[in-house]
Amino acid sequence: MKKNLAIAIIMVFMLSLLAACGSTKEAEPAATDAGKATATAAPGATTAPAAATDAPAASNIKGKVTFATNRTDMIGKQYVEYAKKFNEKYPEAEINFEAVLDYDKTIKIRLASGDLPDILLIPTIPKADLPKYFAPLDDLGLNDRIYFKDFQATEGKVYGIASGGNTSGIVYNKKDFAEAGITEVPKTLTEFYAASAKLKAKGFTPLASNFKDKWPLGGWINDVSTIASGNANTMNERKNSDAPYSVEGPILAGSLILKEMNKQGYLEKDINSSNWELSKKDVATGKSAMYYLGNWVINQVIDAGAKTEDVGFFPFPVNDSGKLAAPLGPDWFYGVNKDSKNLETAKAFVKWLIEDSGFDDFAGFIPVLKDKKPNLPQLSEFTANNPTMIEGVPNDDDTTAINNKAQITAEDLVQEVVLGDPKAVAEKYNKKWADAKKALAK
Template sequence: MRNMLPAAITAIMSLSVLAACGTAGNESGKPADSGNSSTAPAASSAAGAGGNASIKGKVTFLTNRTDMVDKEYKEYAKRFKEKYPNAEIEFEAVRDYDKTLKVRISSGDFPDIVLVPTIPNADLPKYFAPLDDLGLNDKIYFKDYKATGGKTYGIASGASTVGIVYNKKAFQAAGITAIPKTLDELYAAMDKLKAKGIVPLASNFKDKWPLQSWVYDLPPAIAGTANVANDRIKSDAPYTLDGAYAKSFGILKNLHQKGYLEPDINSTNWEQSKKDVASGKFAMYLLGNWVINQVIENGAKSEDIGFFPMPYDNSGKINSPLNPDWFYAVNKNSKNAETAKAFVKWMIEDSGFDKFAGFIPVLKDKQPELAQLTEFKSFNPTFIEGVPDNDQAIATQNKAQIDPPAMVQDFVLGDGKAVFDKFNKQWADAKKSLGY
């Protein structure tokens, strides 16, 4: 699930946003001063004429950030209640978020505030309340990406790009003096790291969800178009050995075969990997800028963590994806829907979560504060802006029960052709059954 950043942000990133990042993000748990904390709520049913007194009752936010529940979210709850004394926010965290939430929304029993799962935009009104009354539509990016029928049902929590997050001390220890700009140079750097006893790249293969970068981010960069996933609907066999998916998965397969990943990829651990990258035991991730602050929180100094575009061939020219992260949504059947909406607005304007997460803020007038984005931009990648999900492609993927990260796992460990034949059949059968 990857969506488009409007053209306006390209100009921002080129002219000021990334160049302005002079302060490294941190994950201390202290709220960031977003510059918007004094902004009065818009005149709306969620925070309008009734003022703070109209926001009341308890709401629950179902989050994917399992690492924040007993830490930063406690402070969020305290600060939200300070603004809205009659309201209370609770947090519930789950792993395998997309799959778990789709099961729960299908039953009709799900929390007040969630992150939008991979469902067709046409289905959004079945489950979620419109958020147009929050007064944010003219202030944010991506307002049309989780929208249908002229109404906005999801607001992005932030934006990010994807590349190589690396430990500079690990590079120094291995004698790497220049950042790799081609795939062969990346392999050569990994050889040096491996020779020094440093794991070149943390794949988090077993955890599966970190493999999304190899599905949603690298293929569009390789293809030079953000329509790779959407274009699948044009074919009964979208997964080919000469296509962008195979090229992306093939790089990971090669890394595994060369011994550049964790010694046992079937027993990886996401939380431990952050500590290992922070300490320099592991050298790199292929992930978004959102992980940088998490590595810093796990013991690294900000100045020791860098970020550069992923070189996927030897041309010397690099495309990089630019996408929104998860979108907040409100259960249309929430007993305290106005409070739930107020919390979404508070998360965007007041919480400081974008700084904490290392995001490019979704508010148009707010600058990111992650120094590593400046380094990333210095390599002059061409940003491939995401596009809205094609409803037919999403519906076909869901009907076929295709789990893209699981496909990556199968491809890396098995025969690529056999794997693609299997998923192409599932795709074709689902597409036919849906009448596409």
């Protein structure tokens, strides 16, 4: 990614947030890792978007297609309306939705078996493998209108389009903070621990970890390592080391913070029974005071019963430097199975999701379309804390290959550090990494 691209998107992002500050519309409710392209116009500008002249012909958009989604909470609800609206636009087309848990792991298994739906979210695979499974999406007329187009691209072709953009931080219940006497959001890790102690003393669960459901733990490595190091390439640079995991390094920094939170009783009483769906209600009602997640969860908390004005968002202070930072990058990427029997219909649904569904507003995303501004007031509070926004970068193919060979998942690593001896866990994962790297001669 070129330096000027990073500067451009961050400028557009900030302009977007300023424009969103005056919005009174309540966004409605979305889900894992924190890149950018040069904008032709700031969100809200009058410049017309590029014409989608190469979009699939309507006459070819027919037949049944299935979308495998990680948004299990939308099955039987919002997706019913999506299917209806898409069918109104394309009467001969039918969209079905398949809910998938433990998405990345499950879809990678299905890639190997060939059991793929028509539309899916692209798992963590090397970009060189994209043409094996996915159809190019350059004919949708979106390439010049979107951010992150180079993330899931190879050999000059785009195979994935981001569902939206994200940053991560602390989503919190403002009523809980007020009752605990917390008048300012924490700016250092010491202040964060102190706030957690005050919340616990008032009977609140300071932080909902979703430890049992596991997938929400990924940010404690993928995002916190970026914040702690100030380097978006921290996870990619693992390929340069035979021992990238260390209790002194940035990769385990978030896991060690979570371990301390658990030790002090600042997480759920029984972390092995924590539940994702219940935790949203707990944060909404104030039983739990905080999350460490992306901005996408804000609307889910509101949908679970919280008032918009009672939900806040601030950068996570991972150390005592007083210098706040946050990752900035794409959420999941939509991809289309190259062997879909109704390929044009599948592509048309991806285009519809980006342009017409309103999913980015529903999910609380930073829109992937360059000419669309975000609709989430909590983002203005976040940026008021002046964090350094660290632009995400695409996954490095060599690093991804080593990681897959070693069968390392960030969520498992976090759990093992929290529940075990961090040094022993680091040694275990360093050995797995070194063995995989040697086997692949990387």
